[in-house]
Amino acid sequence: SRVDGTWHCFWNLTPDGEAMAYVSSVDLIKWKPQHFFMASEKGKYAVENCNEPIRKTVWIGDKQVTGWALKVAYKQIIAMNRYGDHRAYRQTLRGERTAQDGSRFAGLKPVTARIKVEEENTKPISEHLIGVFFEDLNYAADGGLYAELIQNRDFEYSPKDGNKDKDWNSMYAWSVQGNNAIFTIGTDHPIHANNPHYAILNIQEPGASLVNEGYGGIVVRKGEKYDFSMFSKIMNGKKGGKTVIRLMSKDGKELARTTLSVSSRDWRKQTAVLKAVADADSALLAISPQVEGEYALDMISLFPQKTFKGHKNGLRADLAQAIADIHPRFVRFPGGCLAHGDGVDNIYNWKETIGPLEARKSAPNIWRYHQTRGLGYFEYFQFCEDIGAEPLPVVAAGVPCQNSGIGGPSHHSTDIITSNGQQGGIPMEEMGQY
Structure with a gap:
């Protein structure tokens, strides 16, 4: 002092x-x-x-x-x-809760009020005043409004996302059912640099399946059709061949089935349609190669055909309609804290959320999970157009939320000070790309 x-x-x-x-x-x-x-x-x-x-x-x-x-x-x-x-x-x-109101306000006495409405003094209220605020919090996008049914479809979940689950990694939500199969993660020659991880399923004897549990289970309805797609290739000179794609109930009942052929030595996108023969609230997706070999799989996707307005890569019809029924005059997106991100490198960059899904850059979510960016700026503006709402995109001010940081220096760091001190923000010469 x-x-x-x-x-x-x-x-x-x-x-x-x-x-x-x-x-x-x-x-x-x-x-x-x-x-x-x-x-x-x-x-x-x-x-x-x-x-x-x-x-x-x-x-x-x-x-x-x-x-x-x-x-x-x-x-x-x-x-x-x-x-x-x-x-x-x-x-x-800050610790007060409505459950305490009975005791906190026990001494209040009845109050009589007289309200007089003076219609001649009314003022117009802007028709653009009421809207909705969207933030990818509590799985509001992936696993929520975004209609994708497969969790961790891109195998990009990472401990860097900050989730407390010890199993939160590229294999999360995936497992192998059956014997004589090995499931690993590969990074050599991925589909795209922004999507560096993919699954490798080594089938030593047919009978095993790579299974996805969805977001707490996959909801399917009898008679409904679901669009399946995945990128695949056969590795190490093997021939590959017939692969069965199924929706299964947890007790093993088959709900839908189709077949594809995985034999290309280069990444190839394949699509198919699955039609459910029964209802299930917690179905599983199973991919079962019928020929020995080493299969590389990525961007494994399942969408209901009945999305909001029927869009491919669309939104969940019931949730999107619930928002539309409010008749919001504007939609704010993608959030507040999420836009500013967890550290400078995690600031929301809208350019990383458009284009082919396999080329979009997924990222850790400041709320400690993962964002695929499948619901990106294009899907956001399309939704606003569908419901007649004005888009109100949130563009970060160039500094991270609460001076946060995922850990370690950002790509803007140049020395010990900028690697360990307050991150400050995005350099002015780089602001244009955001």
Whole structure:
């Protein structure tokens, strides 16, 4: 602390102390922006005319605590206590729940009010005032409004998504049923650089299946048709051949079936239609090669043909219609925190959400799961057009949400300071691409 009452705080920015951080405050409550510098430059930030703290051990209640002690004016202690009380009060308000209303408002007395409507003084309300706000939160896109029924279709789930599930990786939602088959993940020669992972299914003896569980199960209805597609190729010089595609109930009942031939040595997209013969709320998709070989599979997709307005790669008809029935005058997309992302590199870039699905760049979701970007800017504008709503796209301001970061330096980092200090934002010369 300086004699003039300014507080100065220094700490190591890196474990070895090569880079440091500095911040100051006049009251220990409001702090100025942080500064970062190399330890070799410490002389520039040396504090002159300061009161040095002393090392001291004291008792606080029944606990012995050792730390740094410094004599300050009592008014500063009062101000900090007042601030602490205010923070505690605010936290109490944030903790209030409607379930507590009975006791919180138990002492309220009836109130009689008289309302007089003066029709001559009415004012027009903008017809564009009421709309909807969409954010990919709690699986609002993948597994929600977006009609795709296959979870992790691109095998791009990653621990970097931040999900707490220990099994959250490229194999999530996929499994092998049956024997004599090995399921691994490949990265050599993918469909597209933006989609680097794919499944490798080594069939040593026919009978096994690669199975997807969907989002808590795949809902199918009797008589309905479903569009199946996948990219595939045969590896290591094998011939490949007939592959059976099925929808199965969890108890093994076959709900729909079709066949494809996987024999190309280069990536090839194949499509088929599955027609359900019974209802199921928790069906599984099973891919069963009938010939020994090593199969590479990616972008495995299943859509109901009855999407909203019948669009390919469309939206779930019932949910989209529920939004349409509100008659929103605008639709805000893709979100708030999601748009600003978890770190600079995770800021929502609309250009990565358009074009062929296999070329779109999937990304971690700030809400700790994954976004395929199958519901991207094109699908968003198309939906707005379908329901007669004005699009209100959210474009990030170039800084990450709450100065967050997935971990490690961003691709904008150039040295120790920009790799470890506050990320700041997207360099001005790169703002145009967003």
